[in-house]
Amino acid sequence: MSARTKVLLLVILPVLVIGSLYLRSLVRWAFFERRHSADTAARAQLDQAALQASAGPAQTVTLYFPSYAEGKLRGEARPIAMATDPADRVRQIVLALIEGPRQGGGSAPAPSAEVRGVFVTADGTVYLDLSSGAAGDFNAGIESETLAIYSMVDSLAANLPEVKKVQFLIQGQEVDTLDGHVDLTAPFAPDPAWIESGTGTGQAQPSAPPPVEAPSFGSSGPS
């Protein structure tokens, strides 16, 4: 190989490597990141629209946040100017839960969760489509997952009488579990048994046959 060829190779190879890396990042941006940021912006607009679509003065709603120490849901009253559209009202409640408690307790769903979509059917079933962020950011386990789910179900049922059941979707898909434990294949009816006594509104009542629920045995561990 002549010296001239070697020099040419030394020049061309780095150019090819840099060019291919640039092309790869360009493709990623054009087909994935730009689309994702457009989706995120659209969801943010929907969230904003739901928050601004209030019909009148703020009303006091009861939000149920997990109290991991007790293994129960604790009610927290909060004024929210509710929207007129049922799907927007659902979105408002879930966004308030994502924002987290103001009087202590755990957050559920995870703070990184996003509401991708809400559909309310005539029979009172809410299809709640959450981002994959909903499956993380909380203590892994049966109890914490169950509390995260019923935090949303019981909060929606307690404040929105039209909500009878909630079917969860993650990233638009039906999934087996939230984070490996709680069965998400069927819709959830509200279950007031998870609410700490003395903090409920008395409105959350089971309205559909419960799913098959085998006992889960909790212990707070060795003390």
Next chain:
Amino acid sequence: VPWDEAQRAHLTRSRDFAGLVAQQFGHVQGLEVRGPTAAPVRQLRSVDAPALALELGTLAPRQEAAALTAASFQDQLANAIAQAVLALTQGAS
């Protein structure tokens, strides 16, 4: 019976089993028992026998990891569970 409904036929005995485990755990020193609750655990739905899920604590280093990994404590837990299984099977016979 659909596979994911298999547990339905055993719910009463599963609750009995949970009660027996709670009773046995009551004898384990240093264990704070919260008690059995019904939870929609995916893995239990297709178990065609009395079943329960035990959540004993967290292995996070700053929480209960030291006690949960101690052999003596594990022996106590295993013994309590075995006694509960024995009581369940003896009660059935």
